[in-house]
C-alpha cells in the first residue's frame with residue numbers, strides 16, 4: 322500500500338472519515354490505533370492520523386501511540402480530527418506530538434460530526450445526524466484533494482496560549498467506576514472486544530471495568546441490549562450508521 326491512515330474511534334465517526342478518505346485516495350491501508358504497529362513507516366507515501374477530540378485535546382491512547390512511532394522530517398504526515406463541537410487545543414497538541422516523534426505535520430483538519438459523549442448528552446435527532454454526516458462526506462472529499470497533492474500548510478504552528486488547556490485533562494483512571502450494567506446483559510462480550518484499551522474483562526459473564534478507560538463510550542453505545550449506562554442514565558445511543566461494531570474490534 323502507498324498510504325496509511327491510523328485511526329482511533331469509539332462510535333465510528335473517525336473510522337468512517339478514515340474510510341472515506343482512504344477510498345478517495347486509493348491504495349490506502351487503515352490501522353486501528355488500539356493495536357500495535359509493527360510495519361515500516363518509510364514505505365508509505367502519506368501517513369495520516371484520524372481520531373476524535375476529547376476535552377479539547379488528543380485522547381491519551383492516541384498520544385501514546387504516536388509518541389511510540391519514529392518519523393523523519395521527509396515523511397508526509399497529515400491529521401484529521403473529528404469533533405462534536407469545538408476542537409480546542411487538539412490541533413496544537415497533534416502538531417507537538419508529531420514533532421516530538423521527529424516528524425513535521427504537513428496539514429491538519431477538523432471535521433464536525435455528531436457528538437457521542439453519552440455520559441453527558443444523548444444522540445442528536447436523526448435528521449441533524451444525517452445533515453452533519455452528509456457535510457462531513459463533502460469535507461472528506463476536500464481533505465482528500467489536498468492530501469493527494471501533498472498540500473503543506475506553511476502557517477502550521479502551535480498557538481502557544483491554547484496549549485496549556487490540555488494540561489487540565491480530566492483524570493481518566495477513575496471514570497469507569499461509574500459504569501453500571503443492568504439485568505439486560507447477556508454476557509455477549511462485545512463490550513470487551515470493542516474496548517480499545519482492554520479495560521473490560523468478563524467476570525461471571527458480566528463486564529468488569531478497570532482503570533484504563535479512554536471514555537470513548539464504545540461499550541455503552543454499541544451494547545446490543547443497552548445494558549451498560551453511565552451512572553444509570555438512560556440516553557439515546559449514537560453509532561455511525563455505516564460502521565459495524567466488528568470494524569472497531571481491537572486487533
Ligand SMILES: Cc1cc2nc3c(=O)[nH]c(=O)nc-3n(C[C@H](O)[C@H](O)[C@H](O)COP(=O)(O)O)c2cc1C
Pocket residue numbers: 329330331332333334335336372373374375376377378403404405406407408409434435436437438439535536537538
Ligand atoms: C470523552 C469525550 C470527550 C469529548 N470532547 C469533545 C470536545 O472537547 N470537543 C468536541 O468538539 N467534541 C468532543 N467530543 C465529541 C467527539 O469528539 C465526536 O463526537 C467524535 O466525532 C467522536 O468520534 P468517534 O465516533 O470516532 O469516536 C467528545 C467525546 C467524548 C466521548
